[in-house]
Amino acid sequence: MVVKNYKKNYEKDINMIEESTLSNRKSNKGKIAQLLPYLVLIIVIALIPLFTHSSYYLHILILTLIYIIVSVSFRFIAISGQFPLAHIVFMGIGGYTSGVLAIQLKWSPWLTMPLGALLAMAIGILIGFPFARLRALYYALVSFFFGVGMIQVITAFGRYTGGIGGLVGIPGIPGLISTNKVPYYYFILGVTIVCLLILYRFEHSRIGTNLKAIDQSHLVASSIGINEARYRVLALAIGCFFAGLAGAIYAHYNYVISPASFQMSQTLWIVMYVLIGGLGSFAGPIVGTIVLFLVPEFYSSLRTVVPFISAALMLAVVFLIPDGIVSLPGLLKLRLEAIRKRKREL
């Protein structure tokens, strides 16, 4: 049994090395050809407002884009082996900071939105250092406590945050307010694309490689000179920054935010988007958000049935497609090849 295990791991390692060299060669060859499908996809998404005038559809598309930022930034933290169950709270911190500053001090949202994101990042760094002692389950649960506690703190400062009823009367972003949601749609689409590009670059830079090394074995990683605590905090800071930014945009888009939107169950749903889509791939959270958030919202007339379908889908994915929906094409390809091979042998 042991021998078999070693063999398995060894082949996997060779495959990994070959894959990485192959992908390097590929990326040097035809960058434009590789980027073409994504460009087409972005153009198609950008053309949607021309075909639909329903503000409801635009609304759920905007929410999907915001949740895509949040879930992709969650995945960026998760690749470092940290599993914070408090991610939506950073979205809440960003949203509340931006909203309260805009209401109390009458600052422009263009100024307060980055400030909200920065405060979320600062709080991420503040909790990151003490939490760097904790691992796996302990990390997940302590961040879970932090998340719930933070929401209680926000509720307790009712004078500024509106307490349990929520913060109302947040000003919209100047320049984007119009009778329909099209300007907001384009703005948020642009922000999402920029965020995704930045997070992608981070993941495929030295930082991302170091984070993945820490995930695989923190002892080996620190023995080859990766400062584990610093990189984990860095991952948390970057992830929280984008979550805070998404929250701030959400606040100024929705005009109302309440603690109920940032509760524990919402974090768990973000985690679900990532895990169902596929933790191992950059596209995973995007696919997961589309499948578990956008599609159910389209069928909102069936509101009573949709949660059960989502639950069934989640169970189906966890048992049938262990690596998430993103790995489905690869899995089907492998199955087809096996069937073909068997036929040839017959």
Add this chain to the structure above:
Amino acid sequence: MQYTALSIALATVVNALVLSSIYILVALGFAFLLNILGILNFAHGAIYMAGGFICYKLTMGLGLNPWLGMVISVIIMGLFGLFLERYGFRKFYGNLNKTLIVCIAVITIFENTANLTEGLTVETVPSFAPGILKFGIVSLSLERLVTFLVGGVLLIWALWFMRKTKIGLQMQAVSQDIEGAALQGIHIHRIAGIACIIACSLAAIAGCFMGAYLNVNAFMGDNIMLKSCMLVILGGVGSIGGVFFAGLLIGTLDAVLPIYLSASVGQAIVLAIAIIILIWRPQGFFGRKEL
């Protein structure tokens, strides 16, 4: 003046004990699963809610005696625990991400079912032991006394079960080393099934009592889930005694703090205390050194 202070103090003590015993009942099952199988059963709160809800439905809908309703609800949830172990968790021992997905699916199904059948109305399970005990100036709700007594008896039974019976000892062996235990001839899946049945039954009992003590609603599981996570992690994974200690601590804080502070400030303080303790001692009060 002195009289009211005394009665408030006494009511607080009783509340603390009742809350602690319910927290410990739920957390004990949660700790069983975490210690023995390495499963973080996030659906435990939903199972607790379902236990209370079935009891409520049986007593209010069918007019059964509350005790009978509780027994039936416990049996149903115990069987559900067995089902959950066999078809949910068996593939994923020790895998945080996969069990999390299964648990969220279970939570979604349970909460939405409860929400659809009852809506957002607040209902209570009829009292298990109506009446008030009076000792001189001190009066005490019989309900709370019964809750505390049943909770205490069950907890002592659970300790005895873990320490003295063959199955309990086998559970301890599995929690130390699952492969080693299998090599010694312990039927791991049977042990896992029994652990799941016990965990879900205890949660259902706690749900029934809490349904009578406060109320039942579709989202009552979320809070207790947080509390049982806190108890297990504070007490230390792998330690049953630690759960008791942490349960008394958190239950007392939860009963005392709301007297002086608003609910959200109180909860934030409890959570802050938990976080500070865990950063200072990541393995909890009585946990093993590893991790």
